[in-house]
Amino acid sequence: MLKKIIGFISLAFMLVGCKDTYKNNQWSKFHRDSATSSDLHSRLVEVHNRESIGFKYSPYGADFKNKIN
Numbered sequence: 001m002l003k004k005i006i007g008f009i010s011l012a013f014m015l016v017g018c019k020d021t022y023k024n025n026q027w028s029k030f031h032r033d034s035a036t037s038s039d040l041h042s043r044l045v046e047v048h049n050r051e052s053i054g055f056k057y058s059p060y061g062a063d064f065k066n067k068i069n
Helices: 001-023 026-032 037-052
Strands: none
Touching: none
């Protein structure tokens, strides 16, 4: 009986502590500040658009912007 009570208390402690642990762990800090952040992504898109004037990217290698109609 004592084992069950101690097991239940430790399980409850771990489950309650998980929320805080996830908030403060290294992975969430990395994910929040990683290269996919909005500010960096905006700058990359801006540079890409500035450097690719006259060329429209397509995954199939087709240039639809300069397509002959």
